[in-house]
């Protein structure tokens with residue numbers, strides 16, 4: 003039976019049978035998988051204390067791909083993120099990250115860049131203490147993940163006429179088509195979301211900025227509100243679902 007090694011983020015786990023656990027992982031090279039961890043609830047289990055949501059783990063598992071449930075054989079702790087479960091603000095945003103991954107990726111469909119985005123976001127959330135900055139980290143993750151899923155919006159030119167965006171006047175964001183409309187095309191179009199020149203440029207900068215530099219790019223509260231509205235609407239239209247965890251954010255009244 004094939005044996006697999008991968009780096010994984012634990013998404014969730016639940017008790018199974020007398021002493022086992024069923025665990026969902028998002029793996030860097032194998033995408034989402036489910037495993038049974040035999041005896042994981044026994045005190046002397048090699049898995050004890052390691053199978054916690056949001057942890058990054060190096061896992062070894064085996065089984066046949068068509069069965070859908072693998073068996074976990076070994077776990078090494080890569081990054082322990084217990085700090086997330088100790089703080090409700092962090093916890094809600096970390097749940098958002100794993101919910102987004104669950105909704106937007108398919109079982110067994112690898113996306114290493116999406117994995118890196120989720121991993122970097124959980125690492126930043128672990129270290130952050132201010133809810134407003136946690137909101138920013140989460141929005142940064144949204145834009146990065148949408149991009150890695152192949153939903154990157156067109157931001158450098160008008161999605162309608164193909165023209166440059168450096169003219170004056172308000173732009174708009176076309177949620178259903180995933181791109182910016184210039185001021186001229188905006189007037190001709192009906193169902194669009196207003197977008198300032200500053201927000202359009204800022205969204206472009208997020209796409210080209212690394213996670214390690216996210217804190218240097220922090221937007222003003224007004225810009226953050228604007229970006230949140232546009233990105234949330236675009237995300238919902240792409241995953242065709244509402245994110246349950248988002249309503250628990252402290253600033254949820256702005257959404």
Ligand SMILES: [Zn+2]
Nearest residue numbers: 160163184187
């Ligand atoms: Zn145009």
